[in-house]
Amino acid sequence: MRIVVLTGAGISAESGVPTFRDADGLWEGHHIEDVATPEAYLRQPTAVQRFYDARRAALAGVEPNPAHTALARLEDAIGDDLFLVTQNIDDLHERGGSRRVHHMHGELLKALCSNCGCRTEWTGDLVDFPPCPRCGLPELRPDVVWFGEVPYGMDVILAELEQAELFVSIGTSGAVYPAAGFVQVARRNGAATLELNLEPSEGSIFFRQARQGRAGDLVPAWVDEVLAGLIA
Ligand code: BJW
Numbered sequence: 001m002r003i004v005v006l007t008g009a010g011i012s013a014e015s016g017v018p019t020f021r022d023a024d025g026l027w028e029g030h031h032i033e034d035v036a037t038p039e040a041y042l043r044q045p046t047a048v049q050r051f052y053d054a055r056r057a058a059l060a061g062v063e064p065n066p067a068h069t070a071l072a073r074l075e076d077a078i079g080d081d082l083f084l085v086t087q088n089i090d091d092l093h094e095r096g097g098s099r100r101v102h103h104m105h106g107e108l109l110k111a112l113c114s115n116c117g118c119r120t121e122w123t124g125d126l127v128d129f130p131p132c133p134r135c136g137l138p139e140l141r142p143d144v145v146w147f148g149e150v151p152y153g154m155d156v157i158l159a160e161l162e163q164a165e166l167f168v169s170i171g172t173s174g175a176v177y178p179a180a181g182f183v184q185v186a187r188r189n190g191a192a193t194l195e196l197n198l199e200p201s202e203g204s205i206f207f208r209q210a211r212q213g214r215a216g217d218l219v220p221a222w223v224d225e226v227l228a229g230l231i232a
């Protein structure tokens, strides 16, 4: 069975990574347009770099949780029949053991050069505008997708959604497109659909089944069900 799994901030919440739109979320103290748009970066580059530098540094203090490791277990069992696409910019899927992860909104541990377009592994700060390792200009920004920018690899994602027999959405509010529309693409192509989230998301009604609870409980239980079906 070909399965597409979409994850959002909720899957990393139990690891201690703040979500965006929950009461204690990341944007509680920030206006979205002050940090997550190209215009904000042009207006206040230093403040935006500091915001992402702090989140990059915080990654060192968090660990994957049972939801991340359960998805790695699923990949071990079904290999390329699983396509894991995440909106998250943390590296917790990889550290949980997943080998193929499609980061549609980019990665905190990479920098993108606004001048030459190269994408570089980056673990340090960017606030001092270090030179790009390729072109030498001080034009490195976080390699993340802001509002108004096109998410990475949409062609690959849409092709996977068209072939999916099951689409599962985990820990996302369904407030941000195009990810919020994936359930409808999958449905149109005949896939079964399942939502695993703390509460019904904005798009819950589009799913055939929606289960509410913590990702750390729901995801391992669902993976066990899939694997039991494979063995039976
Ligand atoms: C738990 C839990 C636990 C908590 N267990 N669950 C008008 C209408 C429609 C669309 C648009 C529109 N105007 C503009 C647009 C497009 C725009 C958009 O969607 N805007 C909306 C505000 C309406 N989108 C874009 O601009 C995108 N680009 C685009 O559309 O390009 C055009 C194009 C597309 C395709 C092909 C060709 C062209 C780009 C969007 C970029 C989003 N970037 C961000 C920031 C990334 C960098 C960073 O991290 O700072 O991505 S925004 C932010 O939201 C981040 C996230 O990935 C994204 C989604 O958030 P997520 O993951 O859902 O988190 P939350 O906090 O919202 O939800 C967490 C959920 O978990 C909650 O439901 C909790 O209940 C749950 N939860 N604990 C289980 N323990």
Ligand code: ZN
Binding pocket: 113, 114, 115, 116, 117, 118, 132, 133, 134, 135, 136, 137, 139
């Ligand atoms: Zn460059």
